[in-house]
Amino acid sequence: xxxxxxxxxxxxxxxxxxxxxxxxxxxxxxxxxxxxxxxxxxxxxxxxxxxxxxxxxxxxxxxxxxxxxxxxxxxxxxxxxxxxxxxxxxxxxxxxxxxxxxxxxxxxxxxxxxxxxxxxxxxxxxxxxxxxxxxxxxxxxxxxxxxxxxxxxxxxxxxxxxxxxxxxxxxxxxxxxxxxxxxxxxxxxxxxxxxxxxxxxxxxxxxxxxxxxxxxxxxxxxxxxxxxxxxxxxxxxxxxxxxxxxxxxxxxxxxxxxxxxxxxxxxxxxxxxxxxxxxxxxxxxxxxxxxxxxxxxxxxxxxxxxxxxxxxxxxxxxxxxxxxxxxxxxxxxxxxxxxxxxxxxxxxxxxxxxxxxxxxxxxxxxxxxxxxxxxxxxxxxxxxxxxxxxxxxxxxxxxxxxxxxxxxxxxxxxxxxxxxxxxxxxxxxxxxxxxxxxxxxxxxxxxxxx
Amino acid sequence: xxxxxxxxxxxxxxxxxxxxxxxxxxxxxxxxxxxxxxxxxxxxxxxxxxxxxxxxxxxxxxxxxxxxxxxxxxxxxxxxxxxxxxxxxxxxxxxxxxxxxxxxxxxxxxxxxxxxxxxxxxxxxxxxxxxxxxxxxxxxxxxxxxxxxxxxxxxxxxxxxxxxxxxxxxxxxxxxxxxxxxxxxxxxxxxxxxxxxxxxxxxxxxxxxxxxxxxxxxxxxxxxxxxxxxxxxxxxxxxxxxxxxxxxxxxxxxxxxxxxxxxxxxxxxxxxxxxxxxxxxxxxxxxxxxxxxxxxxxxxxxxxxxxxxxxxxxxxxxxxxxxxxxxxxxxxxxxxxxxxxxxxxxxxxxxxxxxxxxxxxxxxxxxxxxxxxxxxxxxxxxxxxxxxxxxxxxxxxxxxxxxxxxxxxxxxxxxxxxxxxxxxxxxxxxxxxxxxxxxxxxxxxxxxxxxx
Numbered sequence: 058x059x060x061x062x063x064x065x066x067x068x069x070x071x072x073x074x075x076x077x078x079x080x081x082x083x084x085x086x087x088x089x090x091x092x093x094x095x096x097x098x099x100x101x102x103x104x105x106x107x108x109x110x111x112x113x114x115x116x117x118x119x120x121x122x123x124x125x126x127x128x129x130x131x132x133x134x135x136x137x138x139x140x141x142x143x144x145x146x147x148x149x150x151x152x153x154x155x156x157x158x159x160x161x162x163x164x165x166x167x168x169x170x171x172x173x174x175x176x177x178x179x180x181x182x183x184x185x186x187x188x189x190x191x192x193x194x195x196x197x198x199x200x201x202x203x204x205x206x207x208x209x210x211x212x213x214x215x216x217x218x219x220x221x222x223x224x225x226x227x228x229x230x231x232x233x234x235x236x237x238x239x240x241x242x243x244x245x246x247x248x249x250x251x252x253x254x255x256x257x258x259x260x261x262x263x264x265x266x267x268x269x270x271x272x273x274x275x276x277x278x279x280x281x282x283x284x285x286x287x288x289x290x291x292x293x294x295x296x297x298x299x300x301x302x303x304x305x306x307x308x309x310x311x312x313x314x315x316x317x318x319x320x321x322x323x324x325x326x327x328x329x330x331x332x333x334x335x336x337x338x339x340x341x342x343x344x345x346x347x348x349x350x351x352x353x354x355x356x357x358x359x360x361x362x363x364x365x366x367x368x369x370x371x372x373x374x375x376x377x378x379x380x381x382x383x384x385x386x387x388x389x390x391x392x393x394x395x396x397x398x399x400x401x402x403x404x405x406x407x408x409x410x411x412x413x414x415x416x417x418x419x420x421x422x423x424x425x426x427x428x429x430x431x432x433x434x435x436x437x438x439x440x441x442x443x444x445x446x447x448x449x450x451x452x453x454x455x456x457x458x459x460x461x462x463x464x465x466x467x468x469x470x471x472x473x474x475x476x477x478x479x480x481x482x483x484x485x486x487x488x489x490x491x492x493x494x495x496x497x498x499x500x501x502x503x504x505x506x507x
Numbered sequence: 508x509x510x511x512x513x514x515x516x517x518x519x520x521x522x523x524x525x526x527x528x529x530x531x532x533x534x535x536x537x538x539x540x541x542x543x544x545x546x547x548x549x550x551x552x553x554x555x556x557x558x559x560x561x562x563x564x565x566x567x568x569x570x571x572x573x574x575x576x577x578x579x580x581x582x583x584x585x586x587x588x589x590x591x592x593x594x595x596x597x598x599x600x601x602x603x604x605x606x607x608x609x610x611x612x613x614x615x616x617x618x619x620x621x622x623x624x625x626x627x628x629x630x631x632x633x634x635x636x637x638x639x640x641x642x643x644x645x646x647x648x649x650x651x652x653x654x655x656x657x658x659x660x661x662x663x664x665x666x667x668x669x670x671x672x673x674x675x676x677x678x679x680x681x682x683x684x685x686x687x688x689x690x691x692x693x694x695x696x697x698x699x700x701x702x703x704x705x706x707x708x709x710x711x712x713x714x715x716x717x718x719x720x721x722x723x724x725x726x727x728x729x730x731x732x733x734x735x736x737x738x739x740x741x742x743x744x745x746x747x748x749x750x751x752x753x754x755x756x757x758x759x760x761x762x763x764x765x766x767x768x769x770x771x772x773x774x775x776x777x778x779x780x781x782x783x784x785x786x787x788x789x790x791x792x793x794x795x796x797x798x799x800x801x802x803x804x805x806x807x808x809x810x811x812x813x814x815x816x817x818x819x820x821x822x823x824x825x826x827x828x829x830x831x832x833x834x835x836x837x838x839x840x841x842x843x844x845x846x847x848x849x850x851x852x853x854x855x856x857x858x859x860x861x862x863x864x865x866x867x868x869x870x871x872x873x874x875x876x877x878x879x880x881x882x883x884x885x886x887x888x889x890x891x892x893x894x895x896x897x898x899x900x901x902x903x904x905x906x907x908x909x910x911x912x913x914x915x916x917x918x919x920x921x922x923x924x925x926x927x928x929x930x931x932x933x934x935x936x937x938x939x940x941x942x943x944x945x946x947x948x949x950x951x952x953x954x955x956x957x958x959x
Contacts (some may be wrong), residue, residue: 058620062613063569063596093661095709098574101901109907112882117536118664123636134539137513141540141883153568154632154664157602188568189597189633194905261909264886268532362674392569426591445576459640 064426067366067392069444070188071196073099074226076113076198079182079248081210081232083271086138088114089160091152095099105465106372107229107256110268114138118154127155136369139179141314142266144275146180146208150200156187165327180274192393194292194368197226201297203247212281212305216290219245219283220292220331223297225290225314225370226462229257232476238477241337242328247276247283249297257471259475281305285331289314290370292395313405315476316374316484317381319349319403324477343478350482351382354489357507359383360388360413361492364432364449366442367389367461369421369476375460377405378481385413387435390420390428405480409430425449439482439492444470460484511887520818521867528867532858532878533668535926541881543829543902544856546663547577548631549906551669551921555627555678557703558731559583562623564593566641567631571663572596579919580705584730588623602713603736607639614648614656623656624733627678635662638703643898657681668831669751669857675757684764686737689715693722696791698742698766700757701749702773704729705919708926712773715927719788719798727756740764744772744789745784750858751832755827772834773926774934775842776807776814797864805930814845817935822847824942826896827889829880829903830917833858833866839917840869842946846935853882882906896942913941913949 058064063306076087076099089095089189096115103111106126118136123140138147149162164180172404184203186196201223208472224235239246254270280286280301285308288298298309322342325336336344361384365375369391386409389402403410410417417429420453429449432440440450441458444466450457474480493507512520515519518531548565552575555563559907572594580860583589590591614626623903626648630641641658649656657678661671697716702709709729725731725739740760745768747757757768769789771782780803787799796880826848828839833855840850853866854877865875875888886906889897900918907914915937917925925934 059613060617061595061609061727062564063594065570065592066569066573066594066596069573070568073570088539092546093542094549094571094663094668096541097543097549097902098571102574104701104901104905108905108908110882110909114539114541115536117538117542118632119535120665120805123613123632123664130538137537137539140513141513141881151634153570153597154636157633157636187599187602188570189602191598192569215873257908260911262911264906264910266883289768303800352937390829429938445654478535 058424058426058439060061062357062426065217065250065424065445067390067423067425067428068192069102071186071193071199072150072188073193074103074195075148075184075186075200075254076111077103077226077252078149078204078250079148079478080111080255080493081248081271082146082148082182082204083273084179084267084270085148086112086114086267087148087150088116088134088138088140089150089152090116090127090155092118094283094350095152096283099287102463105233106176106463108470109256109258111256112142120151123154123158126158126242127160127379128165131160131162132169132386134283135169136140138489144179146182148200148204149181149183150186150196151184152186153188153304156185162279163171193375194226194393198296202295202300203295204249204277204376205300206479208277209280209301209305210278214282215284216245216279216282217284218243218332219279221247221280221283221286221298221301223249223286223288224367227476228473229253229471230506231480232477234474234477238328238340240332241340242334244328244332247280247281249273250411281307286319291373291401292369292398294394313377313383314374316371317378318344318373318478319381320377321455321477323482339396340478342351343482347478347482347485354485357381357489357492357496360385362387362435363439364390364428364435364437364442365387366428366446368395369395369401371461373398375403375484376402378484380409382485383411383412384439385416387416387427388418388420388431392423394422407488413424436493439488456486456495458484458491511884513537513587515737516540519874520884521875521876522705522872523867523872523874525864526868526874528876529864530876531861532860532863536879541883543550543881544879545668547665547668547671548629548661548663548673549802550668550752551629551659551661551955553579554672554675555590555730557581557728558627558733558736559589559900560586560624562588562593562626562733563622563629564595564617564626564636565629565631566595566606566612566639566670567597568633569594569596571629572688577675580922581729582704582707583940588621593617595922602637605637605639605809606634607641607644610639610641610650610665611644615652615882616653617650618648618652620655623655623886624652625657625682627657629659631661632663632704642878643861645676655685667857673755675781676753677757679756680759681731682736683741683760684737686734687737688741692724692741695720695795696722696724696742697723697744697746698739699723699729699769700727700745700747701753702726702926703919706922706926708773710929711924711929715783715802716786718807719752719783719787727753732835741768742766744769744786746786748772748834749832752832753812772838774835774838774930775929776928777841778838779927804915808926809959810932813932814935816941818847819938823943824848824895825851825890825893826898827852827885828898829854829877829885829892830899831856837862837865837869837919840866842931845931846938848896848938850874851894852877852885852888854878857941886910896938911947913938914940919927
């Protein structure tokens, strides 16, 4: 709303992103070094989307630890966590409180390791995630970097066909797709993180303290032996791939989130080069069907006006898709403060800018209050983003296509597929059908054929 | 329960014998134990949230405000300011140089735009550390704008959710007594404390009181209005639900304004009826009493056959109750018993010793009582006791669902009224639907029951 106050934030805080990422390491339990509420709010928020258990421990700060430092509580917290969960890894992230009082979690962890030499400890990984710096996305990427920095070992020999994939904050369905895609290219992929099962698991016979799934610590340890890293997300700065490249010289391919044909092509081309194989047949068919549907649907789409919001990389991906299908992304907005966001959106929407000159707005570091206000003037035909846009869509009486995170007013947010040819097909059908339904519903005649 | 309960938590778990259980409670959460509790801020925020014509500004980084945006199922009959999320969204620069100036500008712009009746400023963890003088900013802006601007000392680390309730009560206490009623206050006037109008529950209760001839002066805080709260000291009686959150305020009003209070609960037929009778008895008016009796007769006569039919179909089922406040646990044990369901695990995040004594006296021998529990304990207890049903909040839902147990949300996010007589019927219907869905046939194929 103004530089002094944010109304309806279009972001959540950094520890949330870190906790989601930590869930993608096998047997890992996150611990937030801060007040009890941080863990509880983040659990509640992520459960509303994933509909899965999301245990997050807290060092449960009290007044005395704020004055004298949280070292003692931290050590007790680790003891209790190890006793109750027997985790393979503990992912520690900080909070605005522990960062501000200057707790050195790195030191705490070293001290803990030094005083527990007799028993094998879980892998202890950490991320610095003060919530006054960046959004949940910065927290996510800090955790990815922290996972790698805490686990990866010096390379011994490059393993042909082994590739690291750093997918960014995507859905469990997206992660499963990436695994299929890598396997179809005959690549041995290491996903960091991989919460495809831990945050979208099957029904259980018995309660599991830690859900199954996730990339095992031993696999992550071998990341420096990979031929390359593929790091997705144009907004990522100082990502895990950058760290691997700087530290061990593992080449890093920096690509956009593969939403839309062009961005998916870029990923498949990179995998093709890394594997020395052409696009596998079934993916070539998916690509072909996607193109075929672009043609089938184009008359429902041209010139329609869309408002898109959410995490920077997802918005850039969706904008790229809209640009390909003739929809005018009149507003692309994010609560993220990435400096390059505007440039990246403009880069993937050149056709739209040519066809609909002077109409596109890009807002970084914004809130929903501002997005609502702009949308009211821009009069979109469709809104694409997470559940937080529901009130705006309701007020403007236009369809909302739910993508990204959080989706807490529908079932299946964790199964929403966004990436690759298959994910693009899914989004294309959703967008096209939403507009077709709006057209049908708004027609006084109500034809059965549209 | 051996491996499930950490040594330092053992005293907070007990098994009922002869209607008694000795349990430790009201302690800070154990570090690393994955407590289901929240923090001081959460306690303050939930209590003040339903005041619909005030600005609620969260002073801190954006997370605390983002997580509480439109989170409760509380509804308004008028303004809806409470459904917006306001935050000073502190950045690194503010942490270094202080956030007071930003807070001041933020308050001014919000008050200018939304024209609220009051503003609440919630101090989050970081504010307590960087030392912003929130009080003087609030005083200054209040003097300038002419509306009450109230600081809420809700830094997350200052204690537990209960301390947050106290901070909220403190802010409310500052409002109360600052406005006089326009006309005479009707003789049988009460304030409702501790109902948050989830799914319109307060309106259901209001209708009962209206039928009895009792006037509601102020709702604290469900569908709450600042000016009503400022006049609340003119009520003859405070009727207090959610004792954990509102007792501080009730004591304050008794001491300062001589308004006595009665503790009630509106869940279940017994407690609902007792609440109406208690109010009638307080005023000692025979007409009031007769109307209450008539109302209870009508409602209970209407409901009992329906309840009876549920009981016939639900008898023998076993439940876990784990909710925030112990008053709710107590009511739920009774309400479940009414529909034939035995409570085998009963707990709360913030119960007091006397609450746990009541719980123990209501439960069968062998029932596990637990304070400030966590997923590992709850899942273990549920399995050990062969529970079919879990009553809790969003954080407990996946525990139940992953174990193939029915689940009912009795927390502040629900959208179904569960208070009052129709609430009891809704509750029975929901319990029935949750237990009877055929989906359990598929997920319980290999599940072992009864702790084997």
